[in-house]
Amino acid sequence: MFLLVAAAFIPARIYVANTDKFPHPERILVVAAVLFLIGLFWSTLLTWCGLDRMASLASAIALVGLLGTTGGLSEETSTTIAVAVTVAGATTVALLASRFGTSFARFLVRAATVFFLLSLTVSWVLDSARPEVNSSVEASHSTLPETLTSRPDIYLVLLDGFPGARAMSEIYEADLTNSGSMQLTEAWASYPMTIASVASVLEMGYPLGDGDVVGGRTADDLARIMSGENRLLDFLASQGYRTHQVESGYSSSFCSTSVDVCVESQFLDEGIFGILDQTVIRRELRERMGSAFTQSGLHAMRWLGANLPGLTHDTTPDFVFASVAIPHPPLLLDRDCSVDYEFWRVGNSVFAGEQIIEERRAAYMEQVQCVAAMELELSQLVPDTSILIFFSDHGGDSSGQMSRYEHDWTSTDVLERMNAHLAVQAPAACLDSNEVFLSEMMRDVLWCLSGDEPDLSREDSQIFTASRIRDSSSYRLRILSGAEMEALSIPSVSR
Numbered sequence: 001m002f003l004l005v006a007a008a009f010i011p012a013r014i015y016v017a018n019t020d021k022f023p024h025p026e027r028i029l030v031v032a033a034v035l036f037l038i039g040l041f042w043s044t045l046l047t048w049c050g051l052d053r054m055a056s057l058a059s060a061i062a063l064v065g066l067l068g069t070t071g072g073l074s075e076e077t078s079t080t081i082a083v084a085v086t087v088a089g090a091t092t093v094a095l096l097a098s099r100f101g102t103s104f105a106r107f108l109v110r111a112a113t114v115f116f117l118l119s120l121t122v123s124w125v126l127d128s129a130r131p132e133v134n135s136s137v138e139a140s141h142s143t144l145p146e147t148l149t150s151r152p153d154i155y156l157v158l159l160d161g162f163p164g165a166r167a168m169s170e171i172y173e174a175d176l177t178n179s180g181s182m183q184l185t186e187a188w189a190s191y192p193m194t195i196a197s198v199a200s201v202l203e204m205g206y207p208l209g210d211g212d213v214v215g216g217r218t219a220d221d222l223a224r225i226m227s228g229e230n231r232l233l234d235f236l237a238s239q240g241y242r243t244h245q246v247e248s249g250y251s252s253s254f255c256s257t258s259v260d261v262c263v264e265s266q267f268l269d270e271g272i273f274g275i276l277d278q279t280v281i282r283r284e285l286r287e288r289m290g291s292a293f294t295q296s297g298l299h300a301m302r303w304l305g306a307n308l309p310g311l312t313h314d315t316t317p318d319f320v321f322a323s324v325a326i327p328h329p330p331l332l333l334d335r336d337c338s339v340d341y342e343f344w345r346v347g348n349s350v351f352a353g354e355q356i357i358e359e360r361r362a363a364y365m366e367q368v369q370c371v372a373a374m375e376l377e378l379s380q381l382v383p384d385t386s387i388l389i390f391f392s393d394h395g396g397d398s399s400g401q402m403s404r405y406e407h408d409w410t411s412t413d414v415l416e417r418m419n420a421h422l423a424v425q426a427p428a429a430c431l432d433s434n435e436v437f438l439s440e441m442m443r444d445v446l447w448c449l450s451g452d453e454p455d456l457s458r459e460d461s462q463i464f465t466a467s468r469i470r471d472s473s474s475y476r477l478r479i480l481s482g483a484e485m486e487a488l489s490i491p492s493v494s495r
């Protein structure tokens with residue numbers, strides 16, 4: 001019982017402080033069970049060696065506690081050294097406990113258990129007391145056609161954080177024009193952060209407006225849209241499509257109940273990787289796996305490669321929305337998609353201080369090349385009777401525009417973050433305009449498949465920048481003025 005509390009404490013502590021990071025909380029049980037079994041094995045071993053049972057239990061609790069908290073040491077030295085220190089610590093506790101007798105050992109066990117339970121309660125209280133700022137999420141709705149006359153399979157693949165071609169050439173001096181049979185189109189994201197941008201693509205409108213906040217309950221609403229409760233999926237389901245959702249391992253990417261087929265992320269999703277990253281195996285884990293997003297991204301692309309050709313050949317129309325969490329940082333993949341771990345490559349932003357910006361940008365471009373090669377390979381597996389769309393929700397942030405508290409984005413900041421990758425393979429030229437706003441992209445595709453003249457009572461196309469809100473993880477949006485859009489030669493509608 002005491003050992004169970006200790007084994008559950010390590011993952012529970014992280015879960016309690018980040019409940020929204022765990023789309024699959026049941027996976028935590030596996031981690032807790034493994035820790036419990038290690039502790040049980042250790043205490044049985046010590047008892048078998050002749051140690052008092054209470055002293056063995058105290059030592060096992062120390063072992064489990066140390067296993068779960070020596071991530072930093074593992075990172076600084078190596079996994080082997082961290083394991084050695086952990087075993088030495090547990091052995092020391094065993095020796096002390098047996099030296100001072102059973103009642104001392106019992107005291108240690110009880111003190112540890114009280115500490116675990118108290119600190120869990122404190123984390124839980126602190127987390128629930130955190131203030132939330134919210135906006136209401138309601139997409140302005142563009143008009144959709146009545147019905148589709150053509151129903152090809154539609155594969156919509158989100159490549160998270162893949163910069164647009166113009167940003168790549170003007171900011172990164174990189175060139176990725178080899179898109180095979182796909183058409184590269186200049187595209188603009190409407191929101192600079194993933195959940196809002198993807199929600200706008202799937203709602204085919206603008207779920208948030210000027211001054212609105214992205215965070216707290218608003219973020220939960222956007223995540224639900226991203227996960228299948230959206231207009232695009234509803235419309236396609238009403239047209240006889242079988243709907244598939246491929247999770248990315250990012251906590252806001254999960255399958256809602258409205259999805260017919262769910263492809264779960266691999267086991268090491270954002271939450272589980274976050275737990276294991278605190279443990280003794282951190283160094284080994286990072287060197288082999290990179291990050292949750294690295295592995296989940298590769299997993300999602302492999303799933304698409306293995307399954308899209310089969311979906312293409314059956315008679316049911318399929319809609320697949322796949323979230324792929326790369327090439328978004330951390331920057332742990334080289335151009336051949338092998339993990340290349342160094343500490344400076346970690347972090348969720350391209351920007352990580354002026355001193356290493358050149359290295360970070362180069363590493364970002366390597367990861368982009370890895371994803372571009374996978375994209376090209378996948379496009380060759382899908383016949384052009386299906387619609388295959390690779391889009392990104394936003395670009396990079398190498399001048400730190402996503403970390404600022406002020407809305408002081410320059411034209412270059414906007415270009416880098418909002419110019420987004422879009423590569424399309426479609427039977428007819430359903431997306432033949434020179435420039436596309438991602439929020440309107442799928443509506444245009446649906447009109448194209450309806451064979452009707454589109455209802456062009458378009459709303460004004462919008463782009464928002466963001467600034468962080470102090471003492472919270474939320475952002476506030478600001479709409480770009482017509483003049484700011486003109487300065488970037490973005491086709492703005494008069495406002």
Ligand SMILES: [Zn+2]
Binds near residue numbers: 193
């Ligand atoms: Zn993103």
